[in-house]
Amino acid sequence: MGTPGGDLIRVMAAGDRDAFARFYDRYAPLVFPFVLRIVRDRADAADVLQDVFWEAWRGAAAYDSARGTPEAWIITRARTRAIDRVRAVRRRGETFVAPVDEATVGAPTPPGGDAAVRAEERQLVASALAQLSQAQREIIELAYYSGLTQREIAERLEQPLGTVKTRIRLALARLREAVTPT
Amino acid sequence: MSHEPFETLAAVYAAGALDGDDLAQFEAHLPGCAECQAAVREAQDTLARAMLSARPQTPLPAVREALVRRVERTRGAGRRAWLTWAAATAVVAAVAAGFTATWVAVRYEARLGQMARETAAVKERLARNEAALQEQVALYRGAVELLRDPATRVVDLRGQGTAASASGRMIWNDAGGGHLFVAGLPPAPAGKTYALWTISGGTPRAAGLFGVDASGRSAHRIAPEVARGAVGVFAVTLEPEGGTPAPTGPIVLASK
Numbered sequence A: 001m002g003t004p005g006g007d008l009i010r011v012m013a014a015g016d017r018d019a020f021a022r023f024y025d026r027y028a029p030l031v032f033p034f035v036l037r038i039v040r041d042r043a044d045a046a047d048v049l050q051d052v053f054w055e056a057w058r059g060a061a062a063y064d065s066a067r068g069t070p071e072a073w074i075i076t077r078a079r080t081r082a083i084d085r086v087r088a089v090r091r092r093g094e095t096f097v098a099p100v101d102e103a104t105v106g107a108p109t110p111p112g113g114d115a116a117v118r119a120e121e122r123q124l125v126a127s128a129l130a131q132l133s134q135a136q137r138e139i140i141e142l143a144y145y146s147g148l149t150q151r152e153i154a155e156r157l158e159q160p161l162g163t164v165k166t167r168i169r170l171a172l173a174r175l176r177e178a179v180t181p182t
Numbered sequence B: 001m002s003h004e005p006f007e008t009l010a011a012v013y014a015a016g017a018l019d020g021d022d023l024a025q026f027e028a029h030l031p032g033c034a035e036c037q038a039a040v041r042e043a044q045d046t047l048a049r050a051m052l053s054a055r056p057q058t059p060l061p062a063v064r065e066a067l068v069r070r071v072e073r074t075r076g077a078g079r080r081a082w083l084t085w086a087a088a089t090a091v092v093a094a095v096a097a098g099f100t101a102t103w104v105a106v107r108y109e110a111r112l113g114q115m116a117r118e119t120a121a122v123k124e125r126l127a128r129n130e131a132a133l134q135e136q137v138a139l140y141r142g143a144v145e146l147l148r149d150p151a152t153r154v155v156d157l158r159g160q161g162t163a164a165s166a167s168g169r170m171i172w173n174d175a176g177g178g179h180l181f182v183a184g185l186p187p188a189p190a191g192k193t194y195a196l197w198t199i200s201g202g203t204p205r206a207a208g209l210f211g212v213d214a215s216g217r218s219a220h221r222i223a224p225e226v227a228r229g230a231v232g233v234f235a236v237t238l239e240p241e242g243g244t245p246a247p248t249g250p251i252v253l254a255s256k
């Protein structure tokens, strides 16, 4: 049984431009806050969003509903592109982008960032994540928003690797409860 | 080794944080384990739903506009190019006479009726699916209208090479454009798309890109603007996504 999002992707794969517009209208307002949360700059977020949806249009034919939901399909692209963007901006050193992980664990936000983005910070934290404990949210954010691997997280938090793995698993289990309609 | 450690690795993998030996070990295990595949899928879906649960924010309209413009350009956007490629297939076509236009019109009208019934059945189920079907109905209706014009030709296309079992039918009007119906074509591989070319005087002209559905079928409308001058040959090639100005890939369908 198809989902509305999956049907849109299938029609898009056939080259239907209206389906693309509907797909964009459905998912862009959801993906945008997520991308903004990672790149923390509206212009960068807009660029990333464009890349993500362009890739979705070009790659629609490769979507396989057996391998994941449309939401997972689009968010995986968005995450990869957004993290790439943060790393590229840091490498170029053109703009100082506050490392998301520092901000989320409570380090002082360096001056010169996008004030509007900082002001909206609270709203950008996905509401399902807000239902996790502080420690659980932190570990999901380090992995998913900041793109750190388990070893990097273990170093950052000064915790054994095994503990980090278990915490990720437990945090995901809790998250599943948070997103499962009751 | 018990399976339990893999369940933890599946969660870390889904969160994109697996590395080192754990990653190598899990990636070796994953293809053969339906349980872990399901666990990864579920965890990725959980993360996606969580990440998309922030308060929606509509990005600037300029982003949408730029994308829509870009998407419009991906279809039928071939520039003129003059390749010797065409010379091989550019024989001025004798119109395939196997079917008269009237007979074909009857067939398509029957299909129209069937699609109208399908549309009604789907209506309750899914509005978006219905929109897609309605578009198809409009397409068939356009084909039937075109067939009523005495100047309209019906040209059969035959599968070539690895797509020998494919077939196509072009309903073509030099002034009004055309409709291409394709069957038996394998879905284009990732990164590829099918491209239709109209060839007149040895010159291929891009006539749009299309994909096929899971059953290998496709219905592709060719706008009147594309129909400039008498077309001799129609051909379909496999091209990189986004199209190319001139045919580069293998020919999968061609008229005589």
Ligand SMILES: [Zn+2]
Binding pocket: B003, B006, B029, B033, B034, B035, B036, B037
């Ligand atoms: Zn397993």
